Amino acid sequence: MQPYAIAPSILAADFARLGEEVSRVLEAGADIIHLDVMDNHYVPNLTIGPMVCTALRRFGISAPLDVHLMVTPVERLIDDFLAAGANYISFHPDACVHLDRCLQQIKEGGAKAGLVFNPASSLDALDYVLDKVDLILLMSVNPGFGGQRFIPSALDKLRQARRLIDESGLPIRLQIDGGVKQDNIRQIARAGADTFVAGTAIFGQKDYRAAIDGLRRELEARD
Numbered sequence: 001m002q003p004y005a006i007a008p009s010i011l012a013a014d015f016a017r018l019g020e021e022v023s024r025v026l027e028a029g030a031d032i033i034h035l036d037v038m039d040n041h042y043v044p045n046l047t048i049g050p051m052v053c054t055a056l057r058r059f060g061i062s063a064p065l066d067v068h069l070m071v072t073p074v075e076r077l078i079d080d081f082l083a084a085g086a087n088y089i090s091f092h093p094d095a096c097v098h099l100d101r102c103l104q105q106i107k108e109g110g111a112k113a114g115l116v117f118n119p120a121s122s123l124d125a126l127d128y129v130l131d132k133v134d135l136i137l138l139m140s141v142n143p144g145f146g147g148q149r150f151i152p153s154a155l156d157k158l159r160q161a162r163r164l165i166d167e168s169g170l171p172i173r174l175q176i177d178g179g180v181k182q183d184n185i186r187q188i189a190r191a192g193a194d195t196f197v198a199g200t201a202i203f204g205q206k207d208y209r210a211a212i213d214g215l216r217r218e219l220e221a222r223d
């Protein structure tokens with residue numbers, strides 16, 4: 001994957017034309033496609049299941065599909081999303097009883113495993129499983145809806161996660177999700193993120209290439 005990866009969240013896409021929307025952001029330079037799976041139980045919203053992942057593969061999308069599970073329980077859906085062609089599957093530690101087992105389930109299924117932390121959750125759940133994690137996703141909004149404002153305390157948590165990753169020497173991606181825009185992505189990258197989920201900042205714009213180029217320009221100019 002790129003040193004900096006841009007992951008458009010389909011939450012802000014036009015679901016009536018999802019295949020075309022995803023093709024368009026990939027042609028515009030997106031690296032991976034972020035799928036927000038919400039169950040109206042762990043979060044107060046309801047979105048998509050594995051059949052959408054399968055449909056995107058059938059449509060011809062070969063780019064990495066990055067599935068963010070905002071559901072509880074997570075176990076059965078992990079298998080369903082593995083079968084549907086997900087490349088990354090991330091879940092919230094507080095939505096899962098047997099965290100180590102779920103991480104293994106994802107990895108044995110051939111996908112990369114991620115743990116997700118809400119704005120007010122500490123990173124303690126990483127203590128005994130860091131070596132089994134391929135991706136740490138920090139939420140910079142409370143999960144459930146797109147179009148919210150970036151919560152600034154996520155910057156300190158990014159720095160903390162970046163330290164953990166660098167000290168471990170493990171090739172873990174550090175993803176940020178929520179309120180990422182052209183006017184804050186540079187600061188977010190400086191705090192340690194390398195993978196940027198953006199919904200409204202990409203799918204909410206008319207010109208996807210201009211939106212992605214604008215984010216990249218900020219990343220390249222960050223120092």
Ligand SMILES: O=C(CO)[C@H](O)[C@H](O)COP(=O)(O)O
Pocket residue numbers: 009011012036068141142143144145146147148177178179180197198199200201
């Ligand atoms: O996980 C999410 C919400 O739970 C979304 O991915 C996230 O909020 C992205 O949307 P936006 O870039 O519009 O903030």
